[in-house]
Amino acid sequence: YHWPSPHYDVLEALLYEGRRVDGSNMASLQHPCKLRGSTQASIGAEWLRLAYHDSATHDSLAGTGGLDASIAFELDREENIGDGMHQTLSDFETFSNKYVSRADVIALGTTFAVASCGGPIIPFRGGRIDTYSAGPPGVPEPHQDLPTHTALFKRQGFDETDMITLVACGHTLGGVRSHDFPTIVPPNSDPTISNVNLFDSTHAFDNNVITQYLDGTTENPLVTVGNTTLRSDLRIFSSDGNATFSRLTLSEMFMQSCSNVLERMLNTVPSYVTLTEPIDLLHAKVASSHLTIEKGEFVFKVTFRLTQPIGTTIKSTRTVKILWCDRYGSNGDCQQHANSALPATLSQDDPEISPVTYHLGLFFVRYDFVLPIEPLLSISLFWFEVDEGDGTPPRYYDNNSTGYIVAQDQLLYIPSLSSVNLHGRNDTLKTYDIVAAVRSNAEPSRVYLDAFDNAMENYLPPLNISIDMKRNHSIPDAGGFRFYSASLNDTGTQLTVDLHTVINGHLFTEDFMQTFFIDENIPYTPPTAVQSTIIPAPSPSATSSSGTDLGEYRDIPIHSSILLRLLPLLIAALIIYC
Numbered sequence: 001y002h003w004p005s006p007h008y009d010v011l012e013a014l015l016y017e018g019r020r021v022d023g024s025n026m027a028s029l030q031h032p033c034k035l036r037g038s039t040q041a042s043i044g045a046e047w048l049r050l051a052y053h054d055s056a057t058h059d060s061l062a063g064t065g066g067l068d069a070s071i072a073f074e075l076d077r078e079e080n081i082g083d084g085m086h087q088t089l090s091d092f093e094t095f096s097n098k099y100v101s102r103a104d105v106i107a108l109g110t111t112f113a114v115a116s117c118g119g120p121i122i123p124f125r126g127g128r129i130d131t132y133s134a135g136p137p138g139v140p141e142p143h144q145d146l147p148t149h150t151a152l153f154k155r156q157g158f159d160e161t162d163m164i165t166l167v168a169c170g171h172t173l174g175g176v177r178s179h180d181f182p183t184i185v186p187p188n189s190d191p192t193i194s195n196v197n198l199f200d201s202t203h204a205f206d207n208n209v210i211t212q213y214l215d216g217t218t219e220n221p222l223v224t225v226g227n228t229t230l231r232s233d234l235r236i237f238s239s240d241g242n243a244t245f246s247r248l249t250l251s252e253m254f255m256q257s258c259s260n261v262l263e264r265m266l267n268t269v270p271s272y273v274t275l276t277e278p279i280d281l282l283h284a285k286v287a288s289s290h291l292t293i294e295k296g297e298f299v300f301k302v303t304f305r306l307t308q309p310i311g312t313t314i315k316s317t318r319t320v321k322i323l324w325c326d327r328y329g330s331n332g333d334c335q336q337h338a339n340s341a342l343p344a345t346l347s348q349d350d351p352e353i354s355p356v357t358y359h360l361g362l363f364f365v366r367y368d369f370v371l372p373i374e375p376l377l378s379i380s381l382f383w384f385e386v387d388e389g390d391g392t393p394p395r396y397y398d399n400n401s402t403g404y405i406v407a408q409d410q411l412l413y414i415p416s417l418s419s420v421n422l423h424g425r426n427d428t429l430k431t432y433d434i435v436a437a438v439r440s441n442a443e444p445s446r447v448y449l450d451a452f453d454n455a456m457e458n459y460l461p462p463l464n465i466s467i468d469m470k471r472n473h474s475i476p477d478a479g480g481f482r483f484y485s486a487s488l489n490d491t492g493t494q495l496t497v498d499l500h501t502v503i504n505g506h507l508f509t510e511d512f513m514q515t516f517f518i519d520e521n522i523p524y525t526p527p528t529a530v531q532s533t534i535i536p537a538p539s540p541s542a543t544s545s546s547g548t549d550l551g552e553y554r555d556i557p558i559h560s561s562i563l564l565r566l567l568p569l570l571i572a573a574l575i576i577y578c
């Protein structure tokens with residue numbers, strides 16, 4: 001991992017923080033293994049069933065179908081019957097964005113549900129691609145015979161052992177409802193209430209579905225229903241003479257096998273899709289970094305997120321500092337010194353924000369920095385120092401010794417001057433005025449934005465448009481910048497904009513800018529004082545420091561690596577001097 005990796009960063013945040021950038025939490029709709037208030041059905045079971053039904057139409061030989069969110073257009077089919085399907089889709093509707101497809105959200109729902117109900121942590125990859133129409137049918141149904149089921153699982157890429165395992169791992173959560181299958185579960189005397197007969201005696205993700213089947217105490221309706229044609233679980237479970245089930249009576253074996261087959265199910269995608277690597281937790285993460293103008297001042301904002309074991313507290317003596325280099329001037333790239341500042345705010349997340357992080361025994365601590373930046377000096381790169389204040393040497397987090405590099409400072413997103421206008425209370429249509437700023441001394445040949453939103457009501461096709469931005473003379477120049485605006489309409493809930501400008505033939509981009517906190521919604525934090533300046537201490541051992549993954553720390557400050565970057569300059573100076 002090397003920062004910035006926007007796709008990884010966004011997937012990592014949703015998986016391990018369970019929520020969107022605006023704080024709206026997807027995981028907590030279900031976690032901790034909740035029942036739905038209105039129906040008392042297991043929400044996690046509904047999420048898992050939907051993922052299976054979306055994936056089940058995959059044809060592994062043809063390379064078509066799979067987890068592609070086509071399920072949103074297939075709910076009128078008998079094979080996808082059930083209120084839980086509609087409710088799941090409405091749970092998921094607002095969590096997709098440019099880097100997290102609707103199909104990724106569906107897969108993530110299963111990872112959350114299984115971890116939340118006591119199951120394994122299923123490794124999660126992103127990169128699924130959505131379709132916006134129905135695919136071919138082919139989800140197994142209880143009245144079909146064993147050869148049909150075997151063939152359908154085979155088409156999806158699962159052999160007989162996989163089939164037995166996958167059905168057991170699915171049918172450990174939830175049950176069968178009388179509203180959906182009245183011939184399997186008898187209707188309630190009150191027709192407004194749906195009876196739910198669970199597959200096993202608990203709501204947890206456990207192997208009771210297997211042990212109760214083997215010891216004859218099972219009440220699984222797909223094993224015990226009077227009409228033997230509908231006993232699909234019985235036919236599948238017994239199809240290999242209980243060989244698979246005997247192995248899965250060991251709980252660890254069950255958890256491991258379920259993790260494997262469910263992971264394969266979630267990674268069932270059309271052949272044109274390449275999934276990302278599994279998304280691992282970043283122990284030290286840089287987020288939401290951007291240069292902007294707030295109240296007329298040029299500022300750099302960034303969040304530094306660290307993990308902390310649950311049950312422990314941060315040392316009161318700990319200080320966390322950001323250090324950064326000027327971009328221009330005689331001190332450019334820290335030729336004389338680095339600047340440093342303390343966080344503007346410190347906050348701690350609830351350990352339950354994501355069942356996955358909770359199971360890892362960790363929670364997040366975040367340090368938010370707001371740095372006043374002199375426009376003529378700007379900022380080129382930054383890094384962090386964490387000093388526990390207990391005599392141990394400080395730790396440096398510096399992106400595998402390159403520092404966190406600020407890619408450009410010519411084009412800025414200005415959320416504080418942008419705005420959104422809601423057209424009436426019940427109307428989903430919103431008009432956004434997006435404001436960007438370009439350096440006053442630059443002559444851009446074009447300023448434009450790409451707007452994207454796939455969090456649309458009823459899974460309508462995404463908004464995906466490109467618009468030119470016009471010079472906005474109503475905003476006076478500030479902080480050495482001129483302002484540009486564009487308006488656009490959106491009916492979705494997760495609009496992001498990629499800003500672009502072309503200056504002297506060079507393209508500058510601010511990617512994936514959020515539109516939730518704009519205008520008066522923006523929480524204003526004044527910039528902190530630049531606390532001190534540090535004279536870099538050259539460290540000859542710099543080259544021996546190994547690169548680190550996932551934000552692990554190093555003992556050596558970055559100064560040495562900056563010096564390495566400057567080495568060609570120093571050599572040139574030496575040659576001139578000699």
Ligand code: HEM
Pocket residue numbers: 041042044045046048049052081082083084140141142143149166167169170171173174175176177178180181232236265
């Ligand atoms: C031959 C294959 C399968 C058949 C015939 C089948 C059939 C059914 C039926 C009839 C229900 C009741 C749905 C309702 O009442 O709304 C159900 C529920 C469920 N199925 Fe399957 N299923 C199969 C395979 C799977 C697989 C492979 C998974 C996941 C890995 C899965 C996950 C679930 C879950 C979690 C529920 C509970 C849903 C809830 O409580 O809301 N099923 N299944």
